[in-house]
Amino acid sequence: GENVEQHPSTLSVQEGDSAVIKCTYSDSASNYFPWYKQELGKGPQLIIDIRSNVGEKKDQRIAVTLNKTAKHFSLHITETQPEDSAVYFCAASIYNQGGKLIFGQGTELSVKP
Amino acid sequence: DSGVTQTPKHLITATGQRVTLRCSPRSGDLSVYWYQQSLDQGLQFLIQYYNGEERAKGNILERFSAQQFPDLHSELNLSSLELGDSALYFCASRTSGNTGELFFGEGSRLTVL
Numbered sequence: 036g037e038n039v040e041q042h043p044s045t046l047s048v049q050e051g052d053s054a055v056i057k058c059t060y061s062d063s064a065s066n067y068f069p070w071y072k073q074e075l076g077k078g079p080q081l082i083i084d085i086r087s088n089v090g091e092k093k094d095q096r097i098a099v100t101l102n103k104t105a106k107h108f109s110l111h112i113t114e115t116q117p118e119d120s121a122v123y124f125c126a127a128s129i130y131n132q133g134g135k136l137i138f139g140q141g142t143e144l145s146v147k148p
Numbered sequence: 149d150s151g152v153t154q155t156p157k158h159l160i161t162a163t164g165q166r167v168t169l170r171c172s173p174r175s176g177d178l179s180v181y182w183y184q185q186s187l188d189q190g191l192q193f194l195i196q197y198y199n200g201e202e203r204a205k206g207n208i209l210e211r212f213s214a215q216q217f218p219d220l221h222s223e224l225n226l227s228s229l230e231l232g233d234s235a236l237y238f239c240a241s242r243t244s245g246n247t248g249e250l251f252f253g254e255g256s257r258l259t260v261l
Binding site for chain 1: 150152179181183190191192193196198203204206238240242246247248249250252253254255
């Protein structure tokens, strides 16, 4: 089955710096790659997603890139702010297998003022 | 507020006992997913239902079972509980079966003593 590896497990940056989180997936049939943000005491919330027919997607300070050949995708957060501090999860899914999301292990991002 | 409601929010019980976790999906969502989140395992997919029928199964123990009722709410039953079952259990829902955003509830925190 699908396996998703996520790095790093913890990331500390200064406010205003950029943060990059990387994921690799194992099943080349995966075609949907969302990123979720989980704040303390809450459920994960979608922040951005990308489909396999697209190489890059941006939404304000957040961008995601996908390299299908390498089976690798990344989350980029620019101009980080203290409210970006949270746990971030990448995930992968296969449309014709019910669309279940297989998550990476998570990255705890800390943005220091 | 994601629109997904989970009860109870917290549950403390003893080893060997049985508990039921309840999930009400967003209005109109036909798909329900259950995930287990423990400290060292990240978000593990357990099971998916679509319009009352089981659609996909993940790493769900035989001691665990789930169902989705005609009104689309779902229940996750955990029996013969062990210390290692202590975790956050999340329910998520989605409008369609296979793609698009998963909306997560705030979770049910189970503590087995």
